Each structure stands twice: as C-alpha cells, then as structure tokens.
Amino acid sequence: MAASPILEINNVHASYGNIKALKGISLKVMEGEIVSIIGANGAGKSTALMCICGIVPVSEGDVRYQGASILQTAAEKLPIMGLCQVPEGRRIFPRLSVKENLILGAFYRRDNDEIDNDIERVFSYFPVLKERFDQHGGTLSGGEQQMLAIGRALMSRPKLLLLDEPSLGLAPMIVQRIFEIIEEVNKKDGVTVLLVEQNANLALQSSVRGYVLETGSVTMEDDAELLLNNQEIRKAYLGE
Amino acid sequence: MIQEFRKIWKPCVIGLLWFLVLLWPMTGINSDGTLEFAKPFEIWLVVVAAAIVVMLLYSANKGGTLDGLYAPLIKLQKVISQKTAVLPNFVLIAVAVGFALLYPVIFTSRPSHDLAINVLIYISLGLGLNIVIGLAGMLDLGYIAFYGVGAYCYALLNIHFGMSFWVSLPFAAVFAAIAGCIIGYPTLRMRGDYLAIVTLAFGEIVRLILNNWMSLTNGPNGILGIARPGIFYPAFDGGLAIEHIYIRKLYMLYYVALLIAFITMICVYRLNYSRIGRAWEAIREDETAAELMGVNTFLLKLLAYAMGAVFAGLAGAFFASRMKFVSPESFTFLESAMVLCMVVLGGMASIPGIILGSAALVVMQEWFREFETYRMLVFGGCMVLMMLFRPAGLIPAKRMGRRSEEED
Amino acid sequence: MDVFIQQVINALTLGGLYALIALGYTMVYGVIQLINFAHGEFFAAGGYIGVLLLGVMGGMGYMETHPWLCLSISLVLTMAYCAFLAMGVERIAYKPLRKQTRLAALISALGMSIFLSNGMMLARGPLDQPYPLQYSSGGFEFGLITINNLQIVIWVLTAVLLVGLNILVFKTRIGMAMRATAQDKVMSSLVAISANKIIALTFAIGAGLAAAAGIMVGLYYGSVRYDMGFVPGIKAFAAAVLGGIGNITGAMIGGFIIGTVEVFGAAYISGEYKDVFAFIILIAVLYFKPTGIMGENIDDTRV
Numbered sequence: 001m002a003a004s005p006i007l008e009i010n011n012v013h014a015s016y017g018n019i020k021a022l023k024g025i026s027l028k029v030m031e032g033e034i035v036s037i038i039g040a041n042g043a044g045k046s047t048a049l050m051c052i053c054g055i056v057p058v059s060e061g062d063v064r065y066q067g068a069s070i071l072q073t074a075a076e077k078l079p080i081m082g083l084c085q086v087p088e089g090r091r092i093f094p095r096l097s098v099k100e101n102l103i104l105g106a107f108y109r110r111d112n113d114e115i116d117n118d119i120e121r122v123f124s125y126f127p128v129l130k131e132r133f134d135q136h137g138g139t140l141s142g143g144e145q146q147m148l149a150i151g152r153a154l155m156s157r158p159k160l161l162l163l164d165e166p167s168l169g170l171a172p173m174i175v176q177r178i179f180e181i182i183e184e185v186n187k188k189d190g191v192t193v194l195l196v197e198q199n200a201n202l203a204l205q206s207s208v209r210g211y212v213l214e215t216g217s218v219t220m221e222d223d224a225e226l227l228l229n230n231q232e233i234r235k236a237y238l239g240e
Numbered sequence: 241m242i243q244e245f246r247k248i249w250k251p252c253v254i255g256l257l258w259f260l261v262l263l264w265p266m267t268g269i270n271s272d273g274t275l276e277f278a279k280p281f282e283i284w285l286v287v288v289a290a291a292i293v294v295m296l297l298y299s300a301n302k303g304g305t306l307d308g309l310y311a312p313l314i315k316l317q318k319v320i321s322q323k324t325a326v327l328p329n330f331v332l333i334a335v336a337v338g339f340a341l342l343y344p345v346i347f348t349s350r351p352s353h354d355l356a357i358n359v360l361i362y363i364s365l366g367l368g369l370n371i372v373i374g375l376a377g378m379l380d381l382g383y384i385a386f387y388g389v390g391a392y393c394y395a396l397l398n399i400h401f402g403m404s405f406w407v408s409l410p411f412a413a414v415f416a417a418i419a420g421c422i423i424g425y426p427t428l429r430m431r432g433d434y435l436a437i438v439t440l441a442f443g444e445i446v447r448l449i450l451n452n453w454m455s456l457t458n459g460p461n462g463i464l465g466i467a468r469p470g471i472f473y474p475a476f477d478g479g480l481a482i483e484h485i486y487i488r489k490l491y492m493l494y495y496v497a498l499l500i501a502f503i504t505m506i507c508v509y510r511l512n513y514s515r516i517g518r519a520w521e522a523i524r525e526d527e528t529a530a531e532l533m534g535v536n537t538f539l540l541k542l543l544a545y546a547m548g549a550v551f552a553g554l555a556g557a558f559f560a561s562r563m564k565f566v567s568p569e570s571f572t573f574l575e576s577a578m579v580l581c582m583v584v585l586g587g588m589a590s591i592p593g594i595i596l597g598s599a600a601l602v603v604m605q606e607w608f609r610e611f612e613t614y615r616m617l618v619f620g621g622c623m624v625l626m627m628l629f630r631p632a633g634l635i636p637a638k639r640m641g642r643r644s645e646e647e648d
Numbered sequence: 649m650d651v652f653i654q655q656v657i658n659a660l661t662l663g664g665l666y667a668l669i670a671l672g673y674t675m676v677y678g679v680i681q682l683i684n685f686a687h688g689e690f691f692a693a694g695g696y697i698g699v700l701l702l703g704v705m706g707g708m709g710y711m712e713t714h715p716w717l718c719l720s721i722s723l724v725l726t727m728a729y730c731a732f733l734a735m736g737v738e739r740i741a742y743k744p745l746r747k748q749t750r751l752a753a754l755i756s757a758l759g760m761s762i763f764l765s766n767g768m769m770l771a772r773g774p775l776d777q778p779y780p781l782q783y784s785s786g787g788f789e790f791g792l793i794t795i796n797n798l799q800i801v802i803w804v805l806t807a808v809l810l811v812g813l814n815i816l817v818f819k820t821r822i823g824m825a826m827r828a829t830a831q832d833k834v835m836s837s838l839v840a841i842s843a844n845k846i847i848a849l850t851f852a853i854g855a856g857l858a859a860a861a862g863i864m865v866g867l868y869y870g871s872v873r874y875d876m877g878f879v880p881g882i883k884a885f886a887a888a889v890l891g892g893i894g895n896i897t898g899a900m901i902g903g904f905i906i907g908t909v910e911v912f913g914a915a916y917i918s919g920e921y922k923d924v925f926a927f928i929i930l931i932a933v934l935y936f937k938p939t940g941i942m943g944e945n946i947d948d949t950r951v
Contacts, residue, residue: 055834079840091835093828100824107825108840156839258736265729266693266771269700273707379751426935433683434934437889440882441927452920573882577758584755617766623759624741631748 004067006031006160006192007052007083012061014044014051021047023216024061029160029194034186036195036203036224038237039213045196046088048213049162053078053085065160080108082159086166088196090149094138098129101137101148105155115155122151125181143174150178154185160192161185167199175199179206200237204228212237252295260284340498344491353490355606357562360497361555362598364504366582367591368551371508373580374589374637375517376544377524379436381576382423382443386416386549388450388571390556395463395566396456405469405561409554416553417546419446424545428538431527443576450568462567469496469561493562500558504551509591511547520544585626587633596634650792655915661799661868663907664806668861669884670891670899671813672854678830678894679850681750685757686737688881689764690730690855694862695872696772697726699779706780715782719863723805726863727856734855735848737764743844761877769874776871783867802864809857810900816853817896826850830894883910883923886930892943901941905929 007029014022021044029035039045050056052063054075063070065083073081093101102122106115123130126147132140140148146166153161163182167175183206185191197203204210204224212220212233220227227233260280268280324332339346343356365387372380390412397403397411423442427435450457457463468486487493511517519540522530531537560566578601586597604622608615669691676684701722705711710718741760745753787796817823828836829846837843865880866872887906891898906926913925933941 053838055837074842075837076840076842079838085838087835087838091832091838093831093835095831096824096827100827103821104824104828104836104839104841107821152839255736255740258732262729262733262736265697265700266768269704271700271703271772271777273703273705275704373751379754426931429938430934431938433677433681433893434889434938434940436683437886438931438934441886441930444882445924445927448921448924573878574762581755581758584751588751613770614766616762617770620759620762620764620766624756624763627752627756627759628741628744631745631752 004031005029005064006066007194008062008064009048009052010062010064012048012051012063013059014047014056015059016056021056021216022051025213025216025218026061027211027218027221029192031159031192032186032190033209034183034193034195034207035209035211036197036200036207037211037213038197038200038203040198040237042215043213044216045213046164049085049087049164049194049196052162053083079156079158082157083162084153084156084158084160085162086149086153086164088164088168090142090145092137092140092145092148092152095136097134097136098132098140098148099134101152102129102155105152106157108156118155118157122154125154125184126151143170143178146170146174146178150181154189154191158191160194162194162196164196165198166195167197167202175202182206200233201228248295248299252291256284256288256291259287344494350490353494355602357490357494357497359599359602360494360501361559361562362579362582362602363501363595364551364555365579366586366594366598367504367508368548368555369579369583370548370589370591370594371511371520371551372544372548373583374594375512375520375524376541377520378427378541378544379433379439380545380548381436381440381573381580382446383439383548383552383579384571384573384576385423385443385446386419386552387556387559387575388446388566388568389419389549390416390553391560391566391570392450392457392463392556393553394557394560395466398466398560399463405467405557409557412553412557413550414553416549416556420545420547420549421542424542428541440573440576443571443573447568447571450571457568460568462565462569464565466560466564466566468564469493469558497558497562500554504554505591505595507551512589512591516540516543581623585623585630585633587636590633590635590637593633593635593637600634651915654793655911657793657795657799659908659911660904661802661907662911663904664802664810665861665864665868665903666880666884666887666907667900667903668806668809668857668864669880670887670903671810671896672858673885674888674891674893674896674899675826675850675854677888678896679826679847680742680746680753682742682753682757683885684742684851684854685754685881686741686760686764687854687858688877688884689761689768690734690877691858691862691865691880691884692765692768692872692874692877693733694726694730694855694859695866695876696768696777696862696874697729697859698722698863699777699866699872701725702780711780711782719783719801723860723863727859730855730859730862731852734851738848738851743847765874765877772874774874776873778871779866779869781870784870798867802868805860805864809860813853813857813896822849879923883926886926890930890933890940892940895940895942898940898942 005028009025009027011024011026012022013020013024025044025048027035027037037045037048047056051058052065052070054070054073058071065078065081070078070081070083078084093104096104099119102119103115106118109115128144129148129151132144137145137148150163150166166178166182170178179202182193182195186193195203195207204227207224210222210224210227211218212227220230220233222230263284264280266280267283268276270276344353347353347356365383368386369380369383372378372383393412393415394405394408397408398405403411423439427438430438451460453459468488470484470486471492473485487496519530519535522533522535523537523540527537559570582597582601583594584597585601586595587593605615605619608618611618669687672687672690673684676682676687702711702718705718705722737760741756742753745756783801784796784798787794787799789795815823817826825836825841826846826849828839829841829843833843836846861880862872865876883906884903887902888899889902890905891900891902893899906929909929910922910926914922917925937943
C-alpha cells in the first residue's frame with residue numbers, strides 16, 4: 001500500500017448559520033485505499049464531503065489534497081486535479097440525456113477520442129446505461145441514476161473519488177452490484193475511494209479503514225475489520 | 241501586504257476600465273458621427289476620483305484606521321439600545337404616535353406637509369402590498385392598479401354623482417377589493433414568477449383602459465376638479481350649528497392621511513397575528529403543505545389580494561381628493577416598482593420596516609431633486625447599493641415564528 | 649385577403665424581434681431564476697450604439713458605398729458592446745446577491761434598469777434619435793402586398809440568430825454546460841463547470857440578442873429613445889413567460905405569439921388596445937396552462 005496520504009483533513013469546523021455541523025474532524029486517506037465514514041443521520045458525513053469539495057465553507061482547520069491545501073481552490077478546479085464527488089441524492093442533471101451527463105463528467109477534458117473510450121468503459125461497468133443512452137437522466141430509475149452518477153464521476157478520471165451514500169434507497173441486489181464496481185474501480189484503475197455510508201456493514205466490508213462520525217466529531221477510527229467486530233459499532237450501526 | 245493590495249485594487253482598476261469602454265461610445269460619439277474625447281474622459285476622471293476616494297476609505301476602514309471615528313458612534317448606539325430595551329414597546333409607539341400627531345406643529349412649511357402626506361400615502365400602499373407579498377408570499381408587480389381603481393372610483397363618484405369623500409371611501413375600498421379578486425382569480429393556480437408577469441399585465445391593462453376609455457375617464461387628460469374631503473365643523477355663532485366645509489388647509493389633509501395610515505397599520509398588525517395571518521404565512525412557506533393541513537388556499541389567496549387592494553383603494557381615494565386631479569400617468573409600472581421597493585427595502589413582513597422604507601424612499605426622492613436631471617440616475621444607483629448592503633431590508637422582520645400565542 | 653397577408657408579414661417581423669428580446673429573459677431566468685428587469689435597457693443601449701456607429705461610418709463616407717457592410721459591422725460591434733455591458737451589470741448588481749432572496753436581486757435589477765435608462769437619457773438627451781432611413785427603402789411588391797428590404801433583413805437575421813442559438817445551446821459543449829448549470833449549480837461545479845463564467849456568458853448572449861433586436865427596431869421604426877426599452881421589455885418578458893420561462897424554444901414561440909396578437913389586434917380590433925390584447929392572451933394561456941406553453945416543471949420556489 002502506498003504510504004503517502006492523498007487526502008488529509010485537519011481539525012475542520014463548519015457550520016450552517018448558527019448550527020455547527022462539524023466540530024473539528026480530522027481524517028486521512030492513503031493513496032489506493034477505500035476508506036469509509038459511517039454514522040447516523042445528521043452526523044455531518046455529507047457536510048464533510050461538501051467541505052472537501054469547497055461547496056460548504058470551512059470555518060476553521062485545513063483540507064490538504066496531495067500535500068497542498070485546497071481551501072482556497074475554487075470548487076470547479078478540483079475535478080481537474082482528480083478529486084471528484086458523487087453527491088448525496090445522486091444529482092443527475094434531469095433534463096440532459098445519459099450521454100450528455102457522461103460527457104459533462106469529462107467537461108474539463110479536451111481529448112475527444114479518449115472520452116469516447118471512457119464512455120465505452122463506463123458502459124462495460126454499467127451495461128444498462130447503454131440501453132438508456134438517449135434518455136433524459138430524470139427518467140431513469142434510482143439504481144440507474146446511481147450508476148450514471150458514478151459513471152459520470154469516473155469520466156473525469158479521478159484519483160480520489162468521494163461517494164456519498166451510494167446505497168441510498170436502492171434494492172439490495174443493485175447495492176451489491178454497485179459496491180462490486182466500486183471495488184473493481186479501486187483495484188483496476190487505482191482510484192482511491194472515500195465512502196460515506198449509513199449502511200455500515202456493506203461499507204466496512206469493502207473498506208480498508210473506517211471512521212465513525214457522531215454529531216460532528218470523529219468518535220472512532222480503526223481498520224475496517226476491527227470496526228466490524230467492535231461490539232459498540234455492531235450495536236449502534238449494525239442493529240445487533 | 242502586496243497581495244492584499246492587489247486583491248483590492250485589481251478589481252477596481254478592471255471595473256474602471258470596463259466603465260470607460262462602456263462610457264465612451266455612449267458619450268463620445270456625437271449624433272452627426274463626429275468623435276469627441278474630452279467629455280467622456282471628463283466624466284470618467286470624476287468617477288475615477290470618486291472610486292479612489294471610496295477605495296481609500298474602504299482600505300482605511302479595513303486596516304482599522306477609522307476605528308477611532310466609529311467608537312463613539314458604536315458606544316452611543318449601545319447606550320441607546322440599552323435604554324430602549326428597558327422601555328416597554330408601548331412607550332416607543334406612544335412617542336411615534338405623538339410625533340405623528342404633532343408633526344404639522346413642529347414643521348410648519350408647506351413642502352414638509354406635502355412630503356409627510358406623500359410618506360403616509362406610501363405607508364398605506366406599502367403595508368397593503370405587504371399583505372400580498374410579505375405575508376402570503378405572492379409577487380405582485382401590478383399593485384398600483386388598485387390604487388388607480390380607488391382613485392378613479394372616488395373621482396368618478398364625486399364628479400358624476402357628487403358623492404362626498406367619506407361616503408365614497410367605502411366604495412373605493414370595495415371596488416378595489418373586487419378588482420383584487422378579478423386579478424386574483426385567474427392567478428390562483430400559478431406560482432412564483434408566472435404570478436409576477438400576470439399581475440404586471442393586469443396592472444398595465446388597467447392603466448391602458450384608464451388611458452383609452454375616453455368617454456368614462458377622459459383618457460390621458462385625466463379628471464379635473466375633484467372635491468377635497470369635507471368635515472363637519474361645529475360653529476358657535478348664534479347657537480350650535482354643524483357646518484360642512486371642505487378641507488383647504490394642507491395640515492388638515494395631513495390628519496386625514498394619518499387617519500388612513502393608522503387604520504391600515506392597525507388592520508395589518510391585527511391580520512398579521514390572526515388566524516388568517518398564520519394561514520397566509522403557511523401558504524408563503526409551503527403552499528402544498530398548507531393545503532394538506534386544511535388551509536383553504538383558494539379563499540385565503542383571494543382574500544390576500546382583496547385585503548391588499550382595500551388599503552390601496554383607500555390610499556387611492558385619498559390621493560384623488562388631495563390632488564383634485566387624477567390621470568393614468570400616476571399609475572405606471574414604475575409606481576408599482578416603487579411600492580415594491582419600499583416593502584423589500586424596509587424589510588418584508590415587518591411593519592416598522594415598511595414604515596421606515598416608505599419614508600426613506602420618499603424622502604430620498606425629495607433630496608435628490610437637487611441633482612435635477614441626475615435625480616433618477618442617483619435614485620436607481622442607490623436602490624442597487626441599498627440592496628447590496630442590506631439585502632434583507634432596513635429592519636428585517638424578527639420573526640418567522642414568533643406568534644401571538646408564543647409570547648406569553 | 650391582401651390585408652391579411654400584409655399583417656402576417658408584419659406579425660412575423662414584430663414577433664421575431666420580440667423573440668430575440670424574450671430569449672435574454674428566459675436564458676437568464678433559466679440559469680439564475682432572476683427576472684432581469686434591466687434587460688430592456690440592454691435592448692435600448694443596442695439601439696443607441698447601433699445608430700451611433702452607423703453615424704460614425706456615415707461621417708467617414710462609407711455608408712454611401714457599402715451600406716450593408718456598415719450595417720453588419722455596427723451590428724457585431726453593438727452586440728459586443730451590450731454583451732460587455734450585461735456582464736458588468738451582472739458582476740456589480742446581481743452576483744453579490746446570488747445567495748440572498750430572489751426579491752433582493754429583483755429590486756437590484758429594477759434599480760439597475762432605472763439607472764441605465766436615465767444614464768442613457770443623460771448621455772444622449774431625452775429626444776428621439778433618428779436612424780438612417782436608407783435601409784427600409786426598396787423591396788418587393790406583390791399586388792397590394794409589400795415586403796421591404798428591411799423586413800427581409802430582420803427575418804434573415806432573426807432566423808440566423810435563433811438557429812445559431814439553438815445550435816449553441818443544444819449541440820455544443822458550452823451549451824451543455826449552460827443547461828447543466830441551469831439544472832443544478834452545485835453539481836455542475838462538481839464536474840468542473842465554473843458557474844460564474846457560465847452565468848456571465850448567459851447574460852452576454854442574452855444581451856447580444858437584445859442588442860441585435862435594438863438595432864432592428866431602430867431601423868424599423870426610424871428612431872430610438874432612452875426609454876424605448878421598457879414596453880418591449882415587458883412584452884418580451886410576457887412572451888418568455890407565455891412560452892414557459894426558462895425554456896428557449898418556448899421563448900421563441902411566445903415571441904411570435906405576442907407579436908401576432910399585437911399586430912392582428914391592432915389591425916382588426918383596435919389600435920389603442922393592442923397592448924391589452926397581448927396581455928389578455930398571456931393571462932388566458934396561463935390560466936389554462938399555468939406553466940406556459942412549453943413549461944414542464946413547476947417552479948415551486950416562492951418569493
């Protein structure tokens with residue numbers, strides 16, 4: 001495993017108005033890892049991802065990507081640097097076709113042939129998208145939208161992929177498939193993945209390490225396997 | 241330090257160059273096709289000088305050099321807010337009412353009375369519009385039409401049937417409310433900005449009808465010779481007799497305007513904290529949810545239009561009697577926009593805010609008369625600036641939640 | 649019958665002009681949900697700059713020798729000027745208010761509209777500024793029907809601009825980015841689209857189209873004035889809403905409908921009430937289809 005951290009968050013605070021969403025969280029993602037953040041509703045998981053991507057302003061602390069601070073970097077520059085997010089609720093562009101959604105994922109790239117290749121590659125991961133090629137994004141089912149969202153993110157050839165609740169509202173079969181693909185992308189393309197999930201079991205099974213987030217603070221961090229076997233975690237998040 | 245410097249001055253320089261590029265073709269080309277360089281640069285240099293002064297003040301302020309100037313002001317503000325916090329609300333209101341009642345005694349000049357009457361008319365209009373826009377959350381860009389309906393209603397009743405101001409006043413209110421319902425009805429299914437254009441269209445339709453229906457409204461020439469409000473005046477010569485006289489003195493008209501404004505304020509305040517007001521706010525926040533909770537959105541939206549129109553109608557009738565003349569020119573879209581500005585600038589759904597907003601805009605227009613032809617230019621610029629610095633209004637409504645039952 | 653065909657010709661001309669202006673409203677609304685009241689002023693500024701540039705070229709003597717070249721050059725320069733103007737207005741008056749309530753931006757737009765129209769009055773005076781008439785002379789006659797050269801120019805120009813805009817928005821990468829920004833600004837910044845640049849571009853394109861309409865209106869009616877932006881502005885806004893605000897095809901359709909209603913209303917019913925007919929049609933259509941002709945998604949955000 002590579003030793004250098006691709007993403008480092010130090011003591012990050014963030015708030016919406018008077019409500020403090022993050023009270024100083026720190027975490028580290030090494031290159032090539034799959035790391036998951038688990039936690040209940042409102043723990044600040046999505047806020048953490050939005051802070052990394054520069055959508056929610058960080059009031060205190062630092063976010064470092066590949067060794068350099070990205071706090072001052074505009075959100076739209078980050079995908080160019082290889083940092084890409086699949087946000088909560090998928091956020092497909094509903095009135096753009098599947099093809100256009102995918103092309104937009106590679107918006108900053110100018111290499112048209114390569115983009116076509118990448119579209120083919122996404123179709124090999126998610127064959128169903130090929131059938132829906134010209135359909136509007138908004139007409140897809142939830143699972144297809146999630147596939148499209150991940151496919152769109154892959155189009156930017158990310159080094160670090162942030163995934164927010166990829167299992168939300170999907171049938172277990174589809175969730176299984178999506179996690180297989182996440183692992184495949186991680187192994188084959190060497191994409192580092194930071195995963196935010198409520199479905200702790202699934203997330204920890206595919207991860208190397210995990211963080212537990214509770215009301216804006218990291219309460220636990222450990223190897224994923226150890227977390228999976230931790231009694232408290234099992235009680236709190238795995239429903240035992 | 242140098243980075244800070246560049247961060248502030250770079251946009252300033254770019255902005256000034258941008259301004260020059262825009263300014264030059266507009267002012268530097270004469271109508272006969274010859275070019276001129278002195279005049280645009282003269283204007284530009286004035287703007288550059290102004291920008292430099294502003295930027296210097298800005299960076300001095302940021303650097304803390306001006307803190308010394310502010311300190312006493314901030315202290316004073318603190319003292320005042322501490323003192324006023326101790327006083328119960330009704331004392332402040334009593335002071336305001338006392339000031340309003342004594343205003344003609346304190347300021348005796350005619351222009352100051354004129355100004356005050358204008359402010360009061362706009363307060364009524366602003367508070368009426370506030371019902372539609374601030375409480376029920378429906379963007380109305382044709383509000384001035386109701387003002388026009390009220391004004392023409394009194395004008396026509398007076399000219400054709402010789403009805404007096406006080407008798408016509410309820411008619412003006414009722415007709416305006418009917419107009420409100422007519423406008424409200426087709427818009428009930430629309431939401432957001434579709435509503436905006438339909439109300440704007442209605443406002444224009446009303447104005448165009450007033451402008452073109454020669455036989456009824458005398459078209460663009462307007463209606464002349466409308467009677468002033470009359471009062472019954474007890475006369476004591478040779479026993480007690482009650483005499484009807486028309487008000488001629490401006491300060492008497494001021495009290496009539498004050499009366500209308502007071503009625504409006506009290507009504508809007510009471511509505512705001514009533515069951516109906518709550519329902520309106522529910523509609524504003526989420527119409528679908530309000531409907532699911534059993535709020536009759538159809539009736540209440542219609543009622544919001546009608547109530548808003550009533551106060552505009554009253555103000556309109558007063559306006560007609562005060563000017564003794566009405567013409568369609570007083571009811572243009574710009575007037576609607578002005579009232580809307582007062583509401584937004586003062587702070588939506590906040591009664592003191594709207595009073596302040598109306599006063600500020602009317603007085604501002606009066607001040608800017610000194611700039612003569614530059615008046616509207618400065619006025620438009622100030623509107624933009626005020627929004628940039630106080631986007632929520634001068635006195636934003638405190639509550640989106642503090643209700644009558646929560647107070648105790 | 650002849651009168652009818654003549655009116656159809658007039659309606660097409662006027663409708664095309666309204667469509668050009670309406671596009672600016674609808675594009676800006678589509679991207680940032682703002683009714684840009686200053687848009688009519690971009691149109692008026694286009695009329696002014698156009699006549700001034702034609703005047704300069706006339707002064708240099710090129711108008712006699714190359715009238716159409718002069719017109720094309722001034723058209724391009726005018727569109728550029730208005731695009732530049734609109735980008736500046738957006739940066740100063742709208743961008744700082746993007747996170748505030750929509751009413752704050754609306755008031756700012758109204759203020760900007762007052763500021764710009766009075767600025768033009770101060771710069772050019774309150775009187776009509778005449779346009780050179782040479783373009784409207786000449787044309788074709790079929791019996792009682794006449795089509796003058798200018799009308800043909802307006803048709804061609806409108807068609808070129810409308811088709812060009814459609815290609816830009818629906819066929820290019822930039823157009824795709826514009827549509828994506830209109831649908832979801834946060835997500836579009838997550839795929840490396842700079843929302844600020846796209847919004848500025850939208851303003852620029854909208855104002856450019858309005859500027860083209862400004863020159864054409866100046867030529868068609870023979871003069872421009874500082875406050876000429878207001879009434880066409882409102883009608884074009886009505887056209888944009890009629891078609892379903894935010895929808896580009898809708899704005900084109902709406903523009904032609906409003907133009908047609910106005911021309912036929914004036915010809916067959918009453919000239920004084922022609923504006924009333926346009927507004928009544930607007931209200932009637934919205935009464936039966938509250939989201940406009942092409943509108944699909946109800947915009948549920950309130951003021």
